[in-house]
Amino acid sequence: MLTQRYQLEQSNNLVVVSIEVSPLDMTTMQEIIDDLMQRMRCDNAVYFVLDMHQVEFVGSACIGLLVQFMQEVEHVRGRIALAACRSNVSFLFKITKLDMVFQLYDDLEEAKLGIHGG
Template structure:
């Protein structure tokens, strides 16, 4: 069960993950990733857009969970895109060079179109 402030909406193979929390903890990210994995296994979700418009802080351990999930998605040719990143969150992805792994888009529509 996802905590309040995190929503998943699926349309076909595309799952939009909207996080309406200022900070995301490692535990919250683990719960979210478990739900995303369920979407892959049971609902054929292969493409995930993480809408981070309201996130101002992402724990570094969350990045590891996201990378691990992306590796699992490779088995089904899935992908992850990020949308609406605030500057400080985008900076974390850039400084860790994960912006080359997780493409960052201006909005959800643009991220969805990338699939």
């Protein structure tokens, strides 16, 4: 039985990804990035918010994919934000100094508002 692992919602050039699986595995992350790349190419999306509130663990391979995607997003002058990270996930981004690369927000609404100006 295939379960829904994430949902996408697009409004103009902003895409919100609600991740509904934990731990976040490399296969799911690759599927998410493939979908986001498609939206970037075809729908002019340049701002991406990942709602991480259900994610308890993110492996290094997923972070690597996210960093690669960030490089693509930077080419179109876009941004990626992570919203509602659990403390251990947030700690991982801070200890690796990736909080300097990705915007981290306490909640989804704050991320949706802040990503345009950050």
